[in-house]
Amino acid sequence: MTGNPSALRRLLQPVPPRDIARETAWLVLAGPFSLVAFFGVLAGVVAGIALFPLIVGPAVLAAVLDGARLLGAGHRRLAGALLGERVPAPRPVALEPGLWRWLKMRIGDPLAWRAVAYLLVRLPWTLISLFLAGLLALYAGASISYLVLWFPFHGAALPVFGIQSDAWAGTLVWAASGIAVLAALPRLIHALTTVDRGFVAGLLGRPLLSGRVRDLEESRATAVEDAALRLRRIERDLHDGAQAQLVALAMRLGLAKEELGAEPVDLGQVRDLVTTAHANAKQALTELRDLARGIHPAALDAGLDVALSTLVARSGIDVRVEVDLPRRPPPSVETIVYFSAAELLTNAAKHTRSPVRLALTEDGGVLRLVVADTGAGGAAVVPGGGLAGLADRLRTVDGELSVASPPGGPTTVTAAVPLPR
Incomplete structure (x- = not known):
């Protein structure tokens, strides 16, 4: 039950x-x-x-x-x-x-x-x-x-x-x-x-056994597929970004080494090669930092409330944040709630410039993330859409996504995730 x-x-x-x-x-x-x-x-x-x-x-x-x-x-x-x-x-x-x-x-x-x-x-x-x-x-x-x-x-x-x-x-x-x-x-x-x-x-309610088994099978398949997609994205970002910068860095350092061994030494050219290599190194560090933030945001180390405040500060829209958590959720829940908030704020920014409300509360052992805006409305969970993908990811932790978005607005999206007792 x-x-x-x-x-x-x-x-x-x-x-x-x-x-x-x-x-x-x-x-x-x-x-x-x-x-x-x-x-x-x-x-x-x-x-x-x-x-x-x-x-x-x-x-x-x-x-x-x-x-x-x-x-x-x-x-x-x-x-x-x-x-x-x-x-x-x-x-x-x-x-x-x-x-x-x-x-x-x-x-x-x-x-x-x-x-x-x-x-x-x-x-x-x-x-x-x-x-x-x-x-x-x-x-x-x-x-x-x-x-x-x-x-x-x-x-x-x-x-x-x-x-x-x-x-x-x-x-x-x-x-x-x-x-x-x-x-x-x-x-x-x-x-x-x-x-x-x-x-x-x-x-x-939901069927007790068969429905639960089916939900677990679908959640497992979603989690495996999501992990594979994330791994391919990380591999692609490493290959196209940081790896390319590091290859360029190695090449320019190699050229600088050859120039230093030549007679006479062209210090101007060596200086240009080292300057370019230094820029490649800084760019590689920036891309690695951004990649690491996409895997696990550093702000989450300080708690979900701090991470959400940091996320809102970078969102570019007017967001009112309300966080009321009597205890800190598990790291896995924090991560999925953080990325759910990021995706919902991105969707809100596409459809409205009015103030957005983001509330995070715990009620009866359930963590609830609510993102509400006064946009045009009409949002729905449709197969293949962004909200459907978010609902699938939430189901991997027994979470649910509900959308209230009548034509003309407002739109209220609620993500509910049960917390372990």
């Missing part, structure tokens, strides 16, 4: 008041949401299956499944905000060109069908949860309020739960039972939402 405590351990832990409020809000808000989603998706699936022999049937079913996936994403975000259940989003469907392929991929999307299963399972559990929690809350309120209501009722029974006492002193027993139920109510709500957490993680 996730990196959170197990269900049994979570049930036995004390429930903070803040969590009680959030879990209660989950029951109240997710209930109507699930009710509407259930009947909408159920009607759509039935209509799509019934019309399947017709041309419009597959299109209706594909649209409903796409909507179910969006509804599942809504539940997943709501669970993350209220229940603290951070479930990684499933990977988008790899669509192929052609109407038939599009329909086949949409209708055969297992993650969409898992979202449908979640909505079908979620509704009865929502009704049970609301009924139990509401029933106990009503009993607690009625039995405690009977302390006061006993007087206007003249000792008569309340119209709910048969609460009645001939003497006022008997209302204390009812009130005590109501207080006990009220004290146990948060634990019951916590138990009910623990089951909800299991539904969200099991049905709305």
Whole structure:
């Protein structure tokens, strides 16, 4: 499931008041949401299956499944905000060109069908949860309020739960039972939402084994390909840059040596050769320094915040940097986040000259890099594009890339990388 405590351990832990409020809000808000989603998706699936022999049937079913996936994403975000259940989003469907392929991929999307299963399972559990929690809350309120209501009722029974006492002193027993139920109510709500957490993680997240193996295989292939590309780039840069300068240096020093052995010695020519060789040496050092910076920026030795500030200073655009890290990430994470920031700032510089916001924070064991600008928008992760390559590199460390860029802007790109515990 996730990196959170197990269900049994979570049930036995004390429930903070803040969590009680959030879990209660989950029951109240997710209930109507699930009710509407259930009947909408159920009607759509039935209509799509019934019309399947017709041309419009597959299109209706594909649209409903796409909507179910969006509804599942809504539940997943709501669970993350209220229940603290951070479930990684499933990977988008790899669509192929052609109407038939599009329909086949949409209708055969297992993650969409898992979202449908979640909505079908979620509704009865929502009704049970609301009924139990509401029933106990009503009993607690009625039995405690009977302390006061006993007087206007003249000792008569309340119209709910048969609460009645001939003497006022008997209302204390009812009130005590109501207080006990009220004290146990948060634990019951916590138990009910623990089951909800299991539904969200099991049905709305990534597949546990096969999907994880596939992600690891793809991440390994991406890492190997990326390493090979970097090695070829280093070899090319060394061959075309520093190596050429060093060859020229050796040649000019050799010529200077021959001139020094000749009679008479042409000091002017020797001086020119040594001057040129000195320039070649400085150029080779500069190119080697730039190459080393591309492999591992020296500013990272002082920490990711210093490295990002140095990167922003060289970017040539107005960037507002916000870094809030309670601890230093591992070197591998620092490096990939640094180069991700470099690529995102380069993309931002191409499309906007307005101020850019770069924020780096850690929340719940996840490092989040956010780059936002007010450009024209329209950015998207497309196969073969720069953002797709960045997403592939992030997956090598279990990271994710999300892009929000409606037409007209603004554009917000978020890179999330889980940190080892």
